Amino acid sequence: MQPQVAGTEHFDDAPYKLRRSEVADVLRKVGSKIESYGLNTWQLRTLSAIKKCRTAELGGHIDGCDQCGNLTISYNSCRNRHCPKCQGNKREDWIEARSTELLPVPYFHVVFTLPEAINSLAIHQPKIVYDTLFEATWETLQTFGKAKEMQMGMIAVLHTWGQNLSLHPHLHCIVPGGGIDADGQWKNSHSKGDFLFPVKALSKVFRAKFCEKLKKKEPIKYEQIRQELWRKPWVVFAKKPFGSPNSVVEYLGRYTHKIAISNHRIKSIDNENLTFDYKDYRMAGVKKQMTLTHREFIRRFALHILPKRFVKIRHYGFLSSTWKREKLKLLQEKLQVKVLEKVEKKPFLPKCPCCKTGNLHRIAVFDQRGPPAWYLGGGQNTIPCKS
Template sequence: MRANHEVAQVLRQHWTEVEHHPQINRWQLRTLSALKRCRTAHLGGHVDACTDCGTTRISYNSCRNRHCPKCQGKNREEWISKREAELLPVPYFHVVFTLPDTLNQLAMYQPKAVYDSLFEAAWQTVRCFAKDPKHLGARAGMIAILHTWGQTLSLHPHLHCIVPGGGLTKHQKWKTAKTQGKYLFPVKAMSKVFRAKYVKALKARIIPEKELINELFQKAWVVYAKRPFGHPKAVLEYLGRYTHKVAISNHRILDIGPKQTTFSYKDYRQGAKKLEMSLDNLEFIRRFSMHILPKGLVRIRHFGILGSSAKHLTIPLIHRELGIPIPDPEPRILESYNPRYCPCCKKESMVSIQRLPKRGPPKAVFSSVATQF
């Protein structure tokens, strides 16, 4: 279902001011420009016509940017489809590693160092507890997904991690986590180790001020481990919600006025109560821009026995250990949109008759029935 309002609308409405905004850098501006032009004549497209009833339709190209609210559906489904064959028949835990707001200012000016350190510290923490015989005594694995936003578009860097409830011993035997995979590691102890690992990782990348380090050690850091998923398939449902999210979806935008943008959000301090917030349009854009990741930064990473260099060996090995064959992946519908479907005669009879350059379609085409998708 098409959203009534879009982030792109706010950008087009205030683009001149956005281009000269002192808190939006060149890389962010380049990304915002792609979002502004997504599925418009600026990116070109093609003209389709129905061979049965003669209906014509203009389809404009997508920007395919990973921060675009309109371009993530297909990418998400394709990624999940690939992960389905890698699911282990074991309990999985959802672990969240959150950075304190003390690091927010540094994250705005040194985002790569802050976020790379977050990935490293989270994995080193899980790995440290997993290899300890008191907790597990085995090699663990982890899939980590970076989110940088809160519900009100504030800066709130955290990792959503999927951790199998067990690991491989040095003899390549599968070892299940405590209480038959119902308990992972003590989160209070993990929080302290995570803090120390993070400071060490950050110091390896930049030279932070001593005052910042002292303040970080005075803070209580948060690691949260949810109960294990009921079934490995539930992991896929979870991943579908988190992997390709952007800072705000178009469906959450309720109104775009000349001066303010109004959107919905959930207040988890009030039991996920749904509320509304209005921001000045440029402030809305500035907050959205804070969540544009640095060029080349990978926001979904695999570690340990689920790492890209190891999983082709470890996944079949674990299945053999547990005596459970790897299931054939179920077919998934990767895209609900059918480009051959005619909206007029309801038949699959649309064919492409003209390719449109990036400067947009000729005037003659505009007289036809035009629909963006």
């Protein structure tokens, strides 16, 4: 008797109707034609990893249930930061780490957005544009902090996409509503209920900082787009303070490990096109559907593959790693923060998908050649599910 196999949705040959449509499905349908799409080698490597994620091509392991004897096969993840299936655990780990660093102060969500005029340079020189975005944003906040004689802090997360997968570079920033003064004491930057800083003033300083840096790094390109960069006001969006410090981390967790499009937004894939959901923010966030050819979808998705080793989550000021390591504990003591000790995690044993009560234990590991013959063949070493 052949054992029941859990996680059938991860099999390459699983019935299509039993699986949710995925980015990987488009890549498999396109196959070798992707080589002619004009993508660079790093983008091709990334898309190849996403296509292989949780398939036999990356190997896997077999787990056995300690109650019913069911055998379960699981394929390895690609762990690529652009993969729709590999972000959940990373996000939870990040949230857990940040929860020990909170202060009992107001926190603000501020978004710094680049204008469309910068997109052509972002396509060809993404590292320069995105590094400059981080630099200009932090220097803008520092300028306002220094005016109040305090050291600011910031956590910034880069997003490069709009809902329709167009290029739309912007930073989501969580900014504590104050900073550290010369004596190492906490100092609020605002009155209760107010915004962090005036948004129009932030926008003007941000544009000036960005353009100044871009002019030094890319003088020729800057002169080509200078009029467009200064023609319209830039957008800095700020929300009122969060309800509590704990809600800050949960909120930011939505943004830290997001990718351009999640699999649940993909509604259908045929041999030519892909259809996905998106929100039209020009119409108050009305939900719509968009259909793109495979080639156009892959082109748009590839726009958001970040350069190799590019850091998309950055910490600044008194939220930087160096500052936190040396002074955070002292500041928390001054603000009477009760920091919970980290609880050592117990080894996680997944539940059996067959009997729902037993625990799964690793009994075999296999590489890209696929599961062992004894498992596939249903020989005497195979243990059938008794339930």
